Amino acid sequence: MSPSTTTVPQNLRLIGGEMLVWTDDEPAADRRPAAGPALQEVLRDLVRPGGRALVAGPHEQALISLLADAPMAVTCLVRAYPDAEALARRLPGVTVLCGSVAKLDPSDTYDLVVACDGLERLPSVEGAALSWAETADLMAGAVRPGGTLLLAQENLLGVHRLVRMSPWYGERTDADWTPLGDYDATRPASPGELVSSLAGRGLTVAEPMAGFPTAHEPSVLAPLDRLADPHLAGFVRIAVSAAYGAQLAGRPVLSDPRALAGSALRAGSAAEFAPVWLVAATRAGALIPRQRVVVADAGTVPHPVRYEVVRAEHGWSRQVLGDPTLRSRDGVYRDPAALAGPLPRGRLFEEQLIELCLRRDLPELSRVLTRYAAWLAEGADEDGTVGGVALWAAPGDLLLDGEGCTPWDPTWSTTVRAPLDVALARSLRTFAVRLITGGYSHPWPVLVDADSLVVILAGMAGHTLERPVLAAAVDLEARLRAAEHGLDEAGRERLRERLAAVTPGTPPLDLDSHRELHAANDRLREELAHAVSRVAWAEELLESREKALRHAEDKLDILSGSFSFRLGKLLIYPLRKAKGLAKRLLRR
Structure with a gap:
């Protein structure tokens, strides 16, 4: 199957290795393009008006439009033809390349290379299966002197994977044409390994960031080195818990991710359990993003707010980002301007x-x-x-x-x-x-x-x-x-x-949390066992009372049939009659 030349948009180029019948955008399978207001805020620091940008892999339209509106000359690389065609039609001012990352022209270099979806979905099944290191070589080679690579690396030990219902190695959706995942020996398994790997390719990383609550749409991005501050770490823990509650509401998970993420942050293990690591790898003279914590509500929230937490003279301070307009509904309102000021303690x-x-x-x-x-x-x-x-x-x-x-x-x-x-x-x-x-x-x-x-x-x-x-x-x-x-x-x-x-x-x-559901089932078992024991106790008490009643009835039957009972009854009867007659005579 090949697309007709009459239907291909003018800004779409097929470079080889195109996956013609696949898509990397499968929300039903929880595989989506990189997205979210938090990523937009980080990317905003790296924009170079008049420069060239390469967006490699599936990214939401808002991220690409942010670069195109800068303005920058934007080139997008996606491997799935349906995704490439849809993107080219929505953004006619953007050049869209469809095919494998291995088919990129090595002579083309860019001021900014954006790979917020990671490197796994850049190789194509229609071409050579590249390892993580081979793909990283191609991405690093696309960064010109003074340029920047914004790379997101999913953590296979992240909280989001630990609570997923299906393991990553068992996925069978169209979006899962990935190499070997955890079995790829060249894939960095920690932020330190990621920084070292990029350094070996001539790139310098200022400070890695940890992203929560999901890899494809992190709404809380925090520099790992800054989380040593207990005041900031405590606030990030609260923000991460709220983010998990908002983004995973109603989704089936193995256990409540809020408790797991809270324990990881409290133990100083944010790097080990963060769903994604975000790094800005630069060559000499490149722009680097500001060191700050970025918090942004997911796009599904009716009243979204985004803000940053920065170091101020007397501690940490919050500053509102985006639209500060007050929004209200049915007596409930949200005023983003109320966030501005020092970060509260407690x-x-x-x-x-x-x-x-x-x-x-x-x-x-x-x-x-x-x-x-x-x-x-x-x-x-x-x-x-x-x-x-x-x-x-x-x-x-x-x-x-x-x-x-x-x-x-x-x-x-x-x-x-x-x-x-x-x-x-x-x-x-x-x-x-x-x-x-x-x-x-x-x-x-x-x-x-x-x-x-x-x-x-x-x-x-x-x-x-x-x-x-x-x-x-x-x-x-x-x-x-x-x-x-x-x-x-x-x-x-x-x-x-x-x-x-x-x-x-x-x-x-x-949350549709199955561990908590199992615990609730155990509590129901205890409640049922308690009810059964109470019923058994009541039945035992009733049986003992019935035995006592039968014993009393038997004793009464024995007494009523004896000679002494009959003799007493014969003697009492005349006396009762005499007593009644005396009462009638006295009334007269």
């Missing part, structure tokens, strides 16, 4: 509560909850209602330090107002759902449901909650989350029903 309130529950430290847990309830009461108006950031922020949104509670993402707020007890119940219920569905151990019986746990936690904070308050808290949470995620009325009602039905056997509501 420990995530939810993490502290989980730790206290695991340690069974009830006095400290009561103190912390009482402190939080007091902070919430301070934000109430004279009519006793709470609104704004105080109403929106749940334990997973707050940092707790010596001075009080601070939202780590202050962009979210709401015009909705609720009574203080409803606001407290809603916040505590959010934590209770996380505690139960996450399978965390806590000081109370395993069979405590979400509402019962909220009552216990509120009591430790000095508040008594009634059942109507708990129902109102569920309605409030469903309303706020539906507005956050852009759900319609039917979606909001389904969410409310799921929130109201949280029991010890409920798996996580936001």
Whole structure:
């Protein structure tokens, strides 16, 4: 099969090794082009107006357009003909090369070479199978003196692969025409090996960056060397957890990636478990990206925000990137301008509560909850209602330090107002759902449901909650989350029903996590075993009572048939008659 010359776009060139019936864009198989606002922000630092750029491999249109609008003379290289044709038609001002990377003209060099999808999808099955080192030689050779190579390298030990349902070596989709993966001995297995490999090709790497939560669309990019700062590392851990919750919502995974990524970052192992490493490898005189942390919401978020964290005079500071326009929906709004300023300090309130529950430290847990309830009461108006950031922020949104509670993402707020007890119940219920569905151990019986746990936690904070308050808290949470995620009325009602039905056997509501699902099944087994034991105890008690009753009946039958019983009955009968006759005579 070969494409007709009359249908090939004028800006598309076939260079050899074209894969005519394949595509590297398969969202259903979780194989997508490199994408995301975070990559756009890094790439923005490397743009050279008037220069030449080579985009090698599948990349989203927004990344290519950013270079073309600079303006730069952009050339794109893709191996799949359907992808190349679609790209050439969408971007007529861009030169598109379709074929294997081995067919590139070695005399063509560029000011900027972009390979944010890695090197695995550059060789073609229609040509020689190149190793990683051979492909890297071709990419490094395309960088002219003073040029830059922006390369993303997927980590085969990354969190995203550890929680995937299918192993990388078992993939059988069109996008998986890859060489040997982990069995390619020339493929770098760490950021250090990657830097050394590029250095051997005449390129210098300033500082590798770790990308989370996925390799194809990292929304949190952080310089590895800067994560030694505990203040910054703590914030990145929170941002990474939020990114996993947003991008992997509803997808089947082996286990909750938030816990695994949090443990890796807490142990200082970001390099070992990051899904992707991003490096800007330069020749002498080239531009290098600024050293900063870039955080950007995924494109699926209804109210996306992007910002950077940079070193300031007195610590770390956040600066807003992109569109700062305030956006609102159904009483919930997000103001990106609220991010600007120093990076807040403190420990995530939810993490502290989980730790206290695991340690069974009830006095400290009561103190912390009482402190939080007091902070919430301070934000109430004279009519006793709470609104704004105080109403929106749940334990997973707050940092707790010596001075009080601070939202780590202050962009979210709401015009909705609720009574203080409803606001407290809603916040505590959010934590209770996380505690139960996450399978965390806590000081109370395993069979405590979400509402019962909220009552216990509120009591430790000095508040008594009634059942109507708990129902109102569920309605409030469903309303706020539906507005956050852009759900319609039917979606909001389904969410409310799921929130109201949280029991010890409920798996996580936001992630299709199979390990947590297995743990929920174990909790259901324990609940069933407990119910069976109670039924057995009740049956045993009932059987013993029936035996006692039968024994009493038998004894009564024996006594009623004896001679003494009959004689006594004959003597008592005349006396009863005489007593009745005497009562009638006295009434007269």
